[in-house]
Amino acid sequence: MTMDPRHASLFEPIRVGPKTFRNRFYVAPHCSGLGVEFPGAQAYLRGMRAEGGWAAVNTEYCAVDAESDDSPWVQARLLDERDEANLRLMVERVHEFDALAGVQLVYMGADHTGYVTRLPAGGPSQIASGMSGHSCYAMDKSDIRRIQKSYVDAAIRARDVGFDLIQVAAREGFSLPLQFLWRYWNHRTDEYGGSLENRTRFWRETLEQVREAVGDDCAIVAGFCLDSFNDTTERAFKVSDDGVGVVEMLDDIVDLWDMQVGHLEDDVSSSRFFEPFWQRDYIEQVRAYAKKPIAAVGRFTDPELMARAVGDGVIDIIGAARPAISDPFIPNKIRDGRAEDIRECIGCNMCVSRFNNGGGRIVCTQNATVGEEYRRGWHPEKFNPSDRGNDPILIIGAGPAGMECARVLGERGFEAVHLAEAESEVGGHVNWVSRLPGMRTWRRVVEYREAQLAKLSNVTVLTGKRFDVEDVLDYGASTVVIATGANWDRTGTSPMTHTSVPGADAHPGMVFTPEDVMVDKRTVHGSRVLVYDCDGYFMGSSLAQKLAIEGKEVILVSPTDQVGSYLFHTDEGGHVMHALLELDVELVTSHALTRIEPGRVTGHNVYHEAKESSWAVDSVVLVTQRRSRNDLYEQLTADPERLSAAGIAQVLRIGDCVEPRVIAEAVFDGHRLGREIDTSDPAAPLPFIREQRILGWREEDYDGVLRHVLPLTPVSRTTRA
Ligand code: ADP
Numbered sequence: 220m221t222m223d224p225r226h227a228s229l230f231e232p233i234r235v236g237p238k239t240f241r242n243r244f245y246v247a248p249h250c251s252g253l254g255v256e257f258p259g260a261q262a263y264l265r266g267m268r269a270e271g272g273w274a275a276v277n278t279e280y281c282a283v284d285a286e287s288d289d290s291p292w293v294q295a296r297l298l299d300e301r302d303e304a305n306l307r308l309m310v311e312r313v314h315e316f317d318a319l320a321g322v323q324l325v326y327m328g329a330d331h332t333g334y335v336t337r338l339p340a341g342g343p344s345q346i347a348s349g350m351s352g353h354s355c356y357a358m359d360k361s362d363i364r365r366i367q368k369s370y371v372d373a374a375i376r377a378r379d380v381g382f383d384l385i386q387v388a389a390r391e392g393f394s395l396p397l398q399f400l401w402r403y404w405n406h407r408t409d410e411y412g413g414s415l416e417n418r419t420r421f422w423r424e425t426l427e428q429v430r431e432a433v434g435d436d437c438a439i440v441a442g443f444c445l446d447s448f449n450d451t452t453e454r455a456f457k458v459s460d461d462g463v464g465v466v467e468m469l470d471d472i473v474d475l476w477d478m479q480v481g482h483l484e485d486d487v488s489s490s491r492f493f494e495p496f497w498q499r500d501y502i503e504q505v506r507a508y509a510k511k512p513i514a515a516v517g518r519f520t521d522p523e524l525m526a527r528a529v530g531d532g533v534i535d536i537i538g539a540a541r542p543a544i545s546d547p548f549i550p551n552k553i554r555d556g557r558a559e560d561i562r563e564c565i566g567c568n569m570c571v572s573r574f575n576n577g578g579g580r581i582v583c584t585q586n587a588t589v590g591e592e593y594r595r596g597w598h599p600e601k602f603n604p605s606d607r608g609n610d611p612i613l614i615i616g617a618g619p620a621g622m623e624c625a626r627v628l629g630e631r632g633f634e635a636v637h638l639a640e641a642e643s644e645v646g647g648h649v650n651w652v653s654r655l656p657g658m659r660t661w662r663r664v665v666e667y668r669e670a671q672l673a674k675l676s677n678v679t680v681l682t683g684k685r686f687d688v689e690d691v692l693d694y695g696a697s698t699v700v701i702a703t704g705a706n707w708d709r710t711g712t713s714p715m716t717h718t719s720v721p722g723a724d725a726h727p728g729m730v731f732t733p734e735d736v737m738v739d740k741r742t743v744h745g746s747r748v749l750v751y752d753c754d755g756y757f758m759g760s761s762l763a764q765k766l767a768i769e770g771k772e773v774i775l776v777s778p779t780d781q782v783g784s785y786l787f788h789t790d791e792g793g794h795v796m797h798a799l800l801e802l803d804v805e806l807v808t809s810h811a812l813t814r815i816e817p818g819r820v821t822g823h824n825v826y827h828e829a830k831e832s833s834w835a836v837d838s839v840v841l842v843t844q845r846r847s848r849n850d851l852y853e854q855l856t857a858d859p860e861r862l863s864a865a866g867i868a869q870v871l872r873i874g875d876c877v878e879p880r881v882i883a884e885a886v887f888d889g890h891r892l893g894r895e896i897d898t899s900d901p902a903a904p905l906p907f908i909r910e911q912r913i914l915g916w917r918e919e920d921y922d923g924v925l926r927h928v929l930p931l932t933p934v935s936r937t938t939r940a
Pocket residue numbers: 615616617618619620621639640641642646647648649684685686687702703704705848851873874875876882885
């Protein structure tokens with residue numbers, strides 16, 4: 220297929236300082252939980268984007284100084300030769316596919332933790348951080364020079380390692396140059412504080428020094444937060460004056476602007492609250508002042524939107540973090556006229572949530588292979604054929620797990636893959652979850668897989684038939700995969716109490732589960748509804764939001780100290796709380812329900828059982844925990860003789876029917892089984908490379924121990940001579 224001519228502008232090369240981008244696609248810096256601790260995973264994660272056609276691929280935030288210790292959150296580092304050696308592998312992997320490699324240099328300032336190094340860190344003023352809860356020392360001029368030298372030293376190391384783009388970041392509400400820029404942080408009265416020119420001085424000097432050191436060899440990138448967003452105070456950093464002023468002052472000393480708006484939770488804009496490229500209005504205000512190219516993110520997955528953004532001259536380069544996580548092959552798919560095959564990011568932020576929740580590794584709801592490129596040898600677009608491809612396989616349940624498993628088996632060339640679904644349409648619980656307020660974009664989980672399955676002639680999809688044991692035994696499959704999902708618990712059993720809520724089963728007309736409301740569309744009686752959220756992710760607050768929009772008076776009760784606490788890891792928490800408060804939802808935290816009676820629900824404070832509260836309500840929605848729908852699996856596996864008489868060699872299970880988890884894990888589970896269904900024991904995952912230092916082992920054994928089962932070999936593991 221050939222490229223749609225409307226997208227041709229996205230493939231015009233562009234000069235960026237001493238470097239040339241082969242096209243307009245740029246993977247913006249984003250965290251991964253890999254840093255320099257998992258160099259193989261880091262190299263292959265970033266390298267996959269280079270292979271997928273991006274012109275430039277960045278690291279995550281990379282510390283320039285030991286004081287910038289953000290542990291347990293995992294950043295990259297360029298402090299010594301060991302860090303260089305580990306990042307060199309990434310650069311080589313990116314270069315192997317003719318892309319440019321970029322590094323984002325950062326000093327965290329007051330946002331540091333110091334948990335490993337136990338060092339204090341400096342800031343423009345001694346102001347504690349709302350993010351880390353830590354303070355800092357107020358930097359004097361010698362401190363400023365010392366940290367600027369750290370930036371220069373790190374830039375030289377980056378250049379020596381082979382990085383092409385060196386970013387000095389003032390982005391996303393953190394990093395030292397931003398702290399100098401924002402009055403929120405900078406209370407100084409010397410030449411580094413006060414006027415915009417003074418507040419820009421630290422960044423200008425640092426950029427100049429880095430340019431002086433490496434500017435002939437590397438493009439210098441200014442990672443710039445244009446506007447503090449959502450700050451209505453006088454100290455706010457506003458694009459109309461501060462943003463414009465900074466671009467005017469620095470445009471002559473940078474080669475590329477990497478622009479964004481707001482703090483991390485705004486930048487990682489959830490699809491529930493932000494449209495793609497909502498940043499456009501902000502960038503338009505500075506465009507006229509920037510002669511250098513501008514890259515910016517905007518959760519771009521639609522080539523039309525990308526072509527418009529570039530064609531209108533608002534930006535020159537499409538920046539992407541999440542779209543590239545969800546589909547590293549976006550540029551090549553557009554180039555090859557296969558835009559309909561793009562696995563579009565749903566904007567759920569599960570990727571960043573693992574990192575936010577203590578530095579965990581990257582995952583993706585849509586792309587099960589992300590982070591697995593090296594340790595499991597998974598390629599998002601390539602699948603090994605099987606020598607058991609003529610085994611007929613029946614998958615029961617077409618939720619995310621079953622659909623993904625069928626897709627992978629289809630891609631691997633299994634001749635007869637049958638996917639059976641009880642409902643009239645595929646998609647499982649995502650069908651109704653995506654009808655919750657603002658969650659329409661989540662349907663992409665279903666739409667992508669449905670479209671891909673339609674292209675696989677070896678996969679048959681049967682809908683509208685609920686399979687029982689006899690149906691399965693009679694079907695003629697040799698492998699059966701159970702992917703029957705999970706249901707919300709009806710008794711109120713929760714992670715807090717491990718028992719049911721008394722009265723939950725005695726008043727069925729008053730008590731509802733999420734499926735009652737969303738699937739069976741039962742009428743939630745009366746005007747006052749209590750939603751009991753022990754789950755902590757989106758379900759409780761989304762149902763509260765939905766019911767409040769429908770005009771109910773809603774009380775949202777949670778046994779934890781924060782309603783929807785996981786939403787703060789997906790960077791949606793603040794936006795969700797704002798939406799609930801706008802709707803006058805009453806938030807009650809630290810309370811467990813103890814009794815449900817007609818017209819009344821009673822609970823107590825989890826820290827003091829004698830402190831009881833009760834609420835007069837007409838209905839209760841229990842969002843406490845889910846339970847696997849396991850009956851079919853248990854009935855089938857209870858009688859091995861019948862299975863073997865029916866020619867069924869194995870019954871496996873995946874997804875929520877094993878353990879109710881987030882969609883990303885159901886997709887992963889289905890994907891994993893699809894890749895490994897023909898091993899001697901497919902229920903047990905193949906081992907993966909752990910990148911763990913093993914004392915006494917030789918260098919080649921470090922990671923190399925699994926090479927005989929995994930297809931990948933690192934490009935290089937050189938260390939500096
Ligand atoms: P997961 O997230 O693990 O994919 P879901 O709950 O989203 O799980 O999807 C499970 C799907 O399995 C649902 O669409 C449900 O209708 C379907 N299902 C459950 N039991 C059967 C059955 N006996 N026969 C066919 N389909 C079933």
